[in-house]
Amino acid sequence: MSKSYTETDTESYYDAEDGIYRVVWDEDGSVHWGVFDESTGGDFLKASANLNHIMVDKGLIGEDARVLDLGCGNGTTAIWLSKAHGCQVTGVDLSGVRVDNAKEARLNQLPDLQDRLAFEKASATELPFEDGAFTHVWSQAVIYHVHDKAAALSEAYRVLCDGGIMIFDDLTKPQSNISPDGQEYVYSRLLYDTDFSFDSYQDALRQEGFEVLEAQDLSEHLKTSYLALAERTPKDEGEHAEHFQWLTTAYQETAKAVDKREVGWGLFVCKK
Numbered sequence: 001m002s003k004s005y006t007e008t009d010t011e012s013y014y015d016a017e018d019g020i021y022r023v024v025w026d027e028d029g030s031v032h033w034g035v036f037d038e039s040t041g042g043d044f045l046k047a048s049a050n051l052n053h054i055m056v057d058k059g060l061i062g063e064d065a066r067v068l069d070l071g072c073g074n075g076t077t078a079i080w081l082s083k084a085h086g087c088q089v090t091g092v093d094l095s096g097v098r099v100d101n102a103k104e105a106r107l108n109q110l111p112d113l114q115d116r117l118a119f120e121k122a123s124a125t126e127l128p129f130e131d132g133a134f135t136h137v138w139s140q141a142v143i144y145h146v147h148d149k150a151a152a153l154s155e156a157y158r159v160l161c162d163g164g165i166m167i168f169d170d171l172t173k174p175q176s177n178i179s180p181d182g183q184e185y186v187y188s189r190l191l192y193d194t195d196f197s198f199d200s201y202q203d204a205l206r207q208e209g210f211e212v213l214e215a216q217d218l219s220e221h222l223k224t225s226y227l228a229l230a231e232r233t234p235k236d237e238g239e240h241a242e243h244f245q246w247l248t249t250a251y252q253e254t255a256k257a258v259d260k261r262e263v264g265w266g267l268f269v270c271k272k
Contacts (some may be wrong), residue, residue, distance in 0.1 A: 031073055032140040033169070033225040033265065035218060044228040047221070051140070051169070052077060056085060058214065058269050059136055059167035063087055068134045068159060070124055070152075070168070071142025075102025075117075079109060081138070082116045090134070092122040094145075125151040132161040139168035144192045153208045160272040166210065169218065172198045172264040182262035185253035198266045210270035222265035223258040226251045 034040065034047025035054055061067065063086030069078040072091025075098075082089045093099050102119040109117070122128050124146050137156045146152040156166050173194050178187065187193055196204060202212050230251035234244050257263045 035221050036224050055167050059165050066134045067136045070139035073098045075105050088116050091119045127155045129159045133159050135164050137166040144171040157208050164272045166270045169267045174261040174264045182257045185250045186257050186263050214269040216267045219264040223255045226255040
């Protein structure tokens with residue numbers, strides 16, 4: 001791995017970048033990639049919502065579920081999940097700014113929905129919950145940031161009940177040879193590195209005790225997501241013009257990195 005990043009690095013990054021993400025990704029504060037099909041066309045927000053529906057279906061999440069949203073960010077998806085499917089959702093995130101945003105958003109919901117939601121600041125490597133507390137662990141675009149991914153997978157396994165489902169997506173590293181542009185615009189930009197390829201990720205899950213029910217390589221959708229994000233990035237001359245110009249380049253280069261097999265994206269469904 002080219003550089004070791006810490007939880008403090010990641011926390012600082014996401015505490016500072018929330019406003020930028022809301023301008024480019026989703027004004028409601030949701031930050032994850034999308035799955036594109038005939039129903040979404042090239043619409044990034046529709047593709048992001050499509051991923052949510054796919055994960056609910058594959059995870060068999062219903063109103064009796066107790067879901068841990070690992071890396072919940074601003075709570076947008078957790079609130080949608082509980083509102084749409086009636087389940088209990090507990091969200092955790094490393095960013096205090098985003099957890100505070102999630103708590104504030106929870107208070108704007110109807111009382112019965114508030115009762116099904118909880119948010120707290122916590123690390124994925126040390127979850128403050130009892131063994132078997134949840135029927136599902138849900139995570140979107142998170143674990144690649146965790147400095148000790150094996151510990152995060154172990155903790156997810158621990159807090160799942162027997163027969164519980166973990167459904168999540170994450171970045172993968174198809175090859176170890178990364179170009180300077182790939183390093184700058186993907187790995188350094190996102191403050192991460194990983195030893196997991198699409199296949200070795202599944203091996204790591206099995207080593208933790210999971211049964212891998214399904215694994216899907218979504219790398220082409222990652223490419224399409226970043227091309228769509230490049231189009232969504234403002235082209236104005238305002239206060240953040242220089243940063244937005246750099247982001248546009250970074251998103252375009254990330255799409256190229258997918259073509260060069262320097263970064264990939266997988267969806268995993270696992271059972272305890």
